[in-house]
Amino acid sequence: MMNTSNNERVGQHLFEEVTTETKSIYNGKIISLQLDTVTLPNGSTATREIVRHPGAVAVLAIVNNKMIVVEQYRKALGKSQVEIPAGKLDPNEQPEHAALRELEEETGLKASHLTRIGSFYTSPGFADEIIHLYAAEDLEQGEMNTDEDEFLEVSALTIEEAYEAMRQGRISDAKTISALYAWHLRQLTGSWPV
Structure with missing residues (x-):
């Protein structure tokens, strides 16, 4: 067991790594990559590769006791995936606004x-990517308006179908799995896990 009094530095948490240098490696449309040199709690140095991301939203939309999902090809995985509607935050955009926007753009639902x-x-x-997860019910039809490089198919799954898609690996991303468990908990308890 560590003796915290010997390992804490003034103004520094026990396990905090202090950045001494940051080198920008890549700045893209969605992410940036940087290489940080850090001082470790024991005084030695190390490097950290860090992906910076603007953050994202995801929406668990329920219509007629079915989860609305989109299937799209994910190049990083080399296969299609079934996911809940989601997208990145625009600069200075509030997560709730982004969630409403992404839901309508990808599914046509408001x-x-x-x-x-x-x-x-x-x-x-x-990576510092954070996803804000929302539930949407009492939906009405709006207008679907996907990005020009976005090709997807919208469908609806019962909870049993969603679990089967997860078993098959068709649903395998954290946001959709988290949403599925939240929906299941809602069915069991009558309230969202907030």
Whole structure:
């Protein structure tokens, strides 16, 4: 067991790594990559590869007791995936606004209000991407307006179909799995896990 009094530095948490240098490696349309040199709690140095991301939203939309999903090809995985509607935040955009926008753009559905389920980091070991997860019910038809490089198919799954798609690996992303578990909990308890 560590003796915290010997390992804490003034103004520094026990495990905090202090950045001494940041080198920008790549700045893209969605992400940037940087290489940080850090001083570790024991005084030695290390490097950290960090992906910076503007953050994203995801929406668990329920219509007639079915989860609305989109299937699209994910180049990084080399296969199609079934996911809940989602997208990145625009600069200075509030997550709830982005969730409403993404839901309508990808599915054509409009929500009068959203319930915030929670937020989570996708890969905190190397990225700062955070996803804000919302639930949408009492939906009405709007107008679908996908991005020009976005090709997807909208469908609806019962909870049993969604679990089967997860078993088959067709649903395998964290946001959709988290949403599925939240929906299941809602069915069991009558309220969202907020």
